Amino acid sequence: MIEWLGVGETARRIASGETRAIDVTEAFLARIAALDGKVGAYLAVAGDTARMQAEGIDRMRANNVPLPALAGVPIALKDVLVTRGLATTAASKILAGWIPPYDATVVEKLHAAGAIVLGKLNCDEFAMGSSTENSAYHKTHNPWDLARVPGGSSGGSSAAVAAGLCAASLGTDTGGSIRQPAALCGVVGVKPTYGRVSRHGVVAFASSLDQVGPLARTVGDAALVLETIAGFDPRDSTSLDAPVPKYRDALVGDIRGLRVGLPHEYFAADLDADVRAALERTKQALADRGAELIEIALPHTHLALPAYYLVAPAEASSNLARYDGVRYGARAEAGSLIEMYERSRGAGFGAEVKRRIMLGTYALRSGYYDQYYKKAQQVRALIKRDFDKAFQHVDVILTPTTPAPAFPFGAKSSPLDMYLADVFTLSCNLAGLPGASVPCGLTPGGLPIGAQLLGKALDEPTLLRAAAAIEAAVGLGDARPRGLPS
Amino acid sequence: MTKEEVEAIAHLARLHLEPDEIERMRGELAAILEHFGALAAADTEGVAPMTHAVPMDLRLRPDVVAPSLPVQDAVGGAPEKAGELFVVPAVIT
Numbered sequence A: 001m002i003e004w005l006g007v008g009e010t011a012r013r014i015a016s017g018e019t020r021a022i023d024v025t026e027a028f029l030a031r032i033a034a035l036d037g038k039v040g041a042y043l044a045v046a047g048d049t050a051r052m053q054a055e056g057i058d059r060m061r062a063n064n065v066p067l068p069a070l071a072g073v074p075i076a077l078k079d080v081l082v083t084r085g086l087a088t089t090a091a092s093k094i095l096a097g098w099i100p101p102y103d104a105t106v107v108e109k110l111h112a113a114g115a116i117v118l119g120k121l122n123c124d125e126f127a128m129g130s131s132t133e134n135s136a137y138h139k140t141h142n143p144w145d146l147a148r149v150p151g152g153s154s155g156g157s158s159a160a161v162a163a164g165l166c167a168a169s170l171g172t173d174t175g176g177s178i179r180q181p182a183a184l185c186g187v188v189g190v191k192p193t194y195g196r197v198s199r200h201g202v203v204a205f206a207s208s209l210d211q212v213g214p215l216a217r218t219v220g221d222a223a224l225v226l227e228t229i230a231g232f233d234p235r236d237s238t239s240l241d242a243p244v245p246k247y248r249d250a251l252v253g254d255i256r257g258l259r260v261g262l263p264h265e266y267f268a269a270d271l272d273a274d275v276r277a278a279l280e281r282t283k284q285a286l287a288d289r290g291a292e293l294i295e296i297a298l299p300h301t302h303l304a305l306p307a308y309y310l311v312a313p314a315e316a317s318s319n320l321a322r323y324d325g326v327r328y329g330a331r332a333e334a335g336s337l338i339e340m341y342e343r344s345r346g347a348g349f350g351a352e353v354k355r356r357i358m359l360g361t362y363a364l365r366s367g368y369y370d371q372y373y374k375k376a377q378q379v380r381a382l383i384k385r386d387f388d389k390a391f392q393h394v395d396v397i398l399t400p401t402t403p404a405p406a407f408p409f410g411a412k413s414s415p416l417d418m419y420l421a422d423v424f425t426l427s428c429n430l431a432g433l434p435g436a437s438v439p440c441g442l443t444p445g446g447l448p449i450g451a452q453l454l455g456k457a458l459d460e461p462t463l464l465r466a467a468a469a470i471e472a473a474v475g476l477g478d479a480r481p482r483g484l485p486s
Numbered sequence B: 001m002t003k004e005e006v007e008a009i010a011h012l013a014r015l016h017l018e019p020d021e022i023e024r025m026r027g028e029l030a031a032i033l034e035h036f037g038a039l040a041a042a043d044t045e046g047v048a049p050m051t052h053a054v055p056m057d058l059r060l061r062p063d064v065v066a067p068s069l070p071v072q073d074a075v076g077g078a079p080e081k082a083g084e085l086f087v088v089p090a091v092i093t
Helices: A007-016 A021-039 A047-062 A105-112 A155-162 A179-185 A219-229 A273-288 A301-322 A337-348 A351-364 A370-390 A415-422 A426-431 A460-474 B003-012 B019-035 B071-075
Strands: A042-045 A074-078 A116-121 A168-172 A188-191 A212-216 A259-263 A292-296 A396-400 A435-442 A448-455
Touching: A007 A021, A007 A047, A007 A219, A021 A042, A021 A047, A021 A074, A021 A116, A042 A155, A047 A116, A074 A155, A105 A116, A105 A219, A116 A155, A155 A168, A155 A179, A155 A212, A168 A219, A179 A188, A179 A435, A179 A448, A188 A219, A188 A460, A212 A219, A219 A460, A259 A273, A273 A292, A273 A396, A273 A435, A273 A448, A273 A460, A301 A351, A301 A370, A301 A415, A301 A426, A301 B019, A351 A370, A351 B003, A351 B019, A370 A426, A396 A460, A415 B019, A435 A460, A448 A460, B003 B019
Parallel strands: A074 A116, A074 A168, A259 A292, A259 A396
Antiparallel strands: A042 A116, A168 A212, A188 A212, A188 A435, A396 A448, A435 A448
C-alpha cells in the first residue's frame, strides 16, 4: 500500500515515474476520510490545495523539470506552525478561525522541497500537555490502542504517522512534545539542537526551549525531513548559522567503538517493568554491535522538572500576552480595554493554559523573581554542566523516553501527574541538546516503547547513527498498529 | 495561597477567572509550588543564570528597508478593524 511506503521511497517512485504524485495524495486523502474519524489526528485537511500541489509536481515531471527532494511526499503539520491561507489554531479556541497571512519558514522549506501539505494536526492547546487531551477541539486516539492517548503535545503528529495518515509530520518539542508522543505511538521523533531549525512562524510557547522537528516511521525518513527543514534563518534571531550536514549519510549502520552513556538517574526502581526490559534488550543490542556502554551520572536530573515548570510557564506567560482580542482570534465584548483583554483571554484559553500563565506570572512578578525564575535558570545551568561533563566521556546518551507506555484517557488526574510523563525528556530542552526517540519494542500487550538518545549540540549525525542501529536491532519492523486496517 | 493572591496574579496576567476557577487554581498552584520546593535546596552559589539554550549574541542586520507584511494582511485577522487600523474599546473616556 502506497500509504506505508515512507518519505524516501515515495519520493523515489514519483521521481522515477512509477507513481504519480496525485495518486499518492488521493490515496492519503481517502485513508484520512476512512480512518481519521477513529483516530482524530487532523484538525483540518487541506484536500484541494494538496491536490493542486500534487498536480503541479506531476506537471513538473511531465515537462522534465528536475524534481526537488520531497516532490510529491504528503506531510502534515502540527497546528502550531502557521500556514498562509490555512486556518491555524494551536488547538485553542482563542485562535479559532484565524487564517495566517504568511507561512512559517519550515513550511516554506517543505513547499520548496516539493512536499504536499495534507493538513493541520491536533495537539495540546498551545503545545501545553502530554496527552493531547488539552486540545480545545477533540481527542486524538493512539492507533495502537484507541482507548489510550497518543501522547503530547504533538499527539496528532505521532498518531497520523503511526496510522499511515501521512508519510511524515512536523511537531514541536519544548519539553518532550515530539519524543514522548513518538514513543507512545511507535514512531521516530527528532528534537534538533536548539537553533538548528527556524522558529519563525511557530506559535511560541517557551522561546528558549521550543524547537521544530520531524516524526516519521523510520530513522532514514526523519533524517531526510530534518535535512529539508534545518538551516540558518535571518528571521529567527536564535537561528544557528552552521552548515546542514547530509543526515542520511550518517546512517552507515556501523557503531563499533561508539561510546553510549547510561545515566543511572533514568533507570530508577519505579521504572515500568516492560520499559526496563525493552531498554535492557536495546543496551545488549548496541553492545553486540560493538558499542561501548559506559555508566554516567547526571546528578541534577531530579531538578529538571521543577526548573522546567518555572522557566517554561514564565516564558509562556509572556508569549501568550499577545492573545488579547486585538490583532487576531476571538474577542469578548466589554466596556473597557482592560476588561476586554481579561474577558477575551478568560473565554479563549483552556484550563492548562490558564494554569501555566498563572504559574509563570507568579514566578515573574516583582519580588519573587530571584526566588523562582532566576533560581530555575541557575539550576538550568547546572543541568547543562552535567551534560557537558558526561559528553567528555561518551558520544551519545541512552535512556527510556517515557517512564511507562501509553496511558488510558483521563488516567492522569492532577496536573503534576501529567507533568511527570515528561520527566525524562525535559533536561534535553533545558540544555539545548538534540534528542530522539526511536521505537525499541512492544509490551506483551502490544504497546510501543521508545528509547531516547541525547547527543552533543549539533551532533545530530551521531544521534541518528545510533538511532538507526537501535531501529535495525530492536525496532518494530513491519508491525502495524492494531485496531486499524493496514 | 489565598483567594486574593490568586485574583491579584490573574489581574497581572489580564486573565478573567470564574469563582470556581479561582478556587481550583488556589489548590493546584499551591501543590505545584510545593513540589518545586526542591529547587530552593539546590546549591547555586555563584552560578550564572542560563538565559538561553546556546550561548549567543544579539545579531545585527544592515539598516536597510526589507519587504514586510502588507498592512492589509497584518490587520486582516483582527476581530474588529477600520481600514488599516485595529479597533479597540475607548481607552480614554
